Structure formats: C-alpha cells, structure tokens
Amino acid sequence: MVPGARAPAASVLRGLVALAGAAVLWFSGAAEARVLLTLDDFGAVGDGIANDTQAFVDAWTAACGSEEQAVLAVPVAKAYQIWPVQLSGPCKKKLKLLIAGTIVAPASPDEWAGRDPMKWLYIYGVDGLSVSGGGTIDGVGQEWWARSCKRKKTQALHFEECRGVSVQGVTLQNGPQFHLSFTRCTDVKANFLRVVAPADSPNTDGVHLNDSSRVQITDNLISTGDDCVSMVGNCSDVRVRDISCGPGHGIRI
Numbered sequence: 001m002v003p004g005a006r007a008p009a010a011s012v013l014r015g016l017v018a019l020a021g022a023a024v025l026w027f028s029g030a031a032e033a034r035v036l037l038t039l040d041d042f043g044a045v046g047d048g049i050a051n052d053t054q055a056f057v058d059a060w061t062a063a064c065g066s067e068e069q070a071v072l073a074v075p076v077a078k079a080y081q082i083w084p085v086q087l088s089g090p091c092k093k094k095l096k097l098l099i100a101g102t103i104v105a106p107a108s109p110d111e112w113a114g115r116d117p118m119k120w121l122y123i124y125g126v127d128g129l130s131v132s133g134g135g136t137i138d139g140v141g142q143e144w145w146a147r148s149c150k151r152k153k154t155q156a157l158h159f160e161e162c163r164g165v166s167v168q169g170v171t172l173q174n175g176p177q178f179h180l181s182f183t184r185c186t187d188v189k190a191n192f193l194r195v196v197a198p199a200d201s202p203n204t205d206g207v208h209l210n211d212s213s214r215v216q217i218t219d220n221l222i223s224t225g226d227d228c229v230s231m232v233g234n235c236s237d238v239r240v241r242d243i244s245c246g247p248g249h250g251i252r253i
C-alpha cells in the first residue's frame with residue numbers, strides 16, 4: 001500500500017459525487033429545463049453566515065419570470081442563510097427548485113421581530129413547482145424550542161394557494177415548529193422526504209395540511225417531537241402511505 005493512497009481515493013470519490021450532481025442537472029436539463037440559475041449567480045456567498053436572502057429573492061424573481069423553463073439551484077456543499085422571505089407566483093413556466101446544498105434559518109427568533117412567524121420560506125400562489133435535489137432545509141429551531149408557548153405556529157417551508165407542487169427527496173430538519181405546510185393547496189406531493197427534529201422538541205410537526213385536497217404523502221421518514229402528519233380545516237383526498245413515523249404522535253386529523 002502506497003503511503004497517502006487514501007487521499008487520492010477520497011478526491012476521486014468527491015469527483016464522482018460532483019459528477020453525479022452535474023449529471024442530474026444534465027438529464028433534467030435535456031428533458032425539460034432550458035435555463036439553469038444558481039444562487040451564486042445572484043451574489044450569494046453560501047458560507048452559512050452571510051445574509052443571502054436578497055440573492056435568493058433575486059434568483060427566484062429571475063427564475064419565476066423566465067420565458068423558458070428554469071431550474072433554480074442551491075449549490076451543493078454550501079449553506080445559505082435566509083431570513084424570512086415571501087416568494088410569489090404565478091411563474092411564467094413550471095419551475096424546479098433544486099436544493100442540493102443547505103438553506104439555514106437565522107438562529108434567533110428575534111430575527112422574526114415584526115414579521116409573521118408562520119412564514120420562513122413562504123411560497124405563495126405557485127402552480128407547478130417541484131422541489132428536489134437531496135439537500136437540506138434547516139430551521140435551526142433550538143432557540144424557538146427553548147422559548148416554547150408561541151401562539152402562532154412557525155412554519156419552515158410553507159406553501160399557500162398552490163397547485164401542482166411536489167416536494168421530494170430533501171431533508172427538512174430542526175424546524176421551529178411545523179416543517180412543511182400546505183394551506184389552500186391542491187394536487188400536492190410530499191414524497192421521499194426525511195423530516196427530523198429531536199423527540200423532545202415541542203410542536204415540531206412533520207407535514208401539516210390546512211384546507212388542502214388531492215395530496216399524496218408517501219415514502220417519508222418522519223422523526224419529530226409532535227405529529228408526523230396533521231390536518232386542519234377542509235382537507236380531502238389525502239393519501240398517506242409508507243411513512244416511517246416516530247417517536248412523535250403519529251397522524252392527527
């Protein structure tokens with residue numbers, strides 16, 4: 001065995017991982033997407049410390065207004081700190097949000113001062129958005145849990161008034177409370193997700209539905225402090241299948 005043989009092996013592996021990441025874009029690009037935009041194109045830093053909110057908003061505006069189908073990518077191996085934002089539709093074409101890296105919330109609930117706690121990544125009025133990419137949405141909920149008893153439910157990734165939205169193959173972790181919410185949405189898929197928060201974190205629901213219909217929630221691993229799936233209001237045609245759920249409270253209707 002040559003001394004130092006491990007280092008080249010590791011870098012070959014990294015190269016393959018990078019290649020696999022590029023291939024995903026390549027194939028989806030050939031099949032349906034014409035334009036690839038990344039947060040970095042709009043000045044995001046991606047060090048987990050800088051405020052990349054405006055870059056995210058600018059990238060969304062460009063992707064959503066694109067005349068050709070766009071992929072908006074959150075680059076792999078980087079972390080983008082995002083303050084509460086509203087990203088609005090409708091978009092000109094179907095949009096793909098490819099989260100390969102990490103989106104992190106500011107750690108302190110004080111950063112929400114004067115803002116609606118129900119909205120961190122708040123996506124309003126979209127039709128035909130898919131979220132995928134294998135990355136992570138980290139709500140950094142630790143300080144929220146320590147100060148529990150908030151009246152309004154904080155919602156990490158929250159869609160309102162949406163149609164044809166799918167969220168697949170990403171990790172949602174340590175949400176202040178609800179991890180993924182749909183309010184007044186139809187034709188929704190939430191599949192192949194990992195949703196994780198500590199067992200003792202208060203009110204950390206996995207997927208929350210409010211006044212939504214035609215919803216598929218399948219093949220998810222949900223391990224949070226409260227309900228895996230909860231529903232309020234007028235929800236219909238909701239299919240929940242193959243969910244690994246625990247140690248929280250299961251499914252609440």
Ligand SMILES: *[C@@H]1O[C@H](CO)[C@@H](O)[C@H](O)[C@H]1NC(C)=O
Nearest residue numbers: 051052053054082083084111
């Ligand atoms: C981060 O940027 C967003 C958007 O420009 C802004 O609303 C927010 O207040 C900024 N946060 C800080 C701490 O500067």
Ligand SMILES: *[C@@H]1O[C@H](CO)[C@@H](O)[C@H](O)[C@H]1NC(C)=O
Nearest residue numbers: 153183184208210211232233
């Ligand atoms: C359900 O959605 C309505 C708006 O459509 C809102 O007023 C209400 O607070 C929501 N309830 C929950 C528990 O999220």
Ligand SMILES: *[C@@H]1O[C@H](CO)[C@@H](O)[C@H](O)[C@H]1NC(C)=O
Nearest residue numbers: 186211212213214234235236
């Ligand atoms: C509940 O939702 C269904 C499907 O969206 C709709 O047809 C029905 O009118 C709603 N019922 C009420 C009481 O709002």
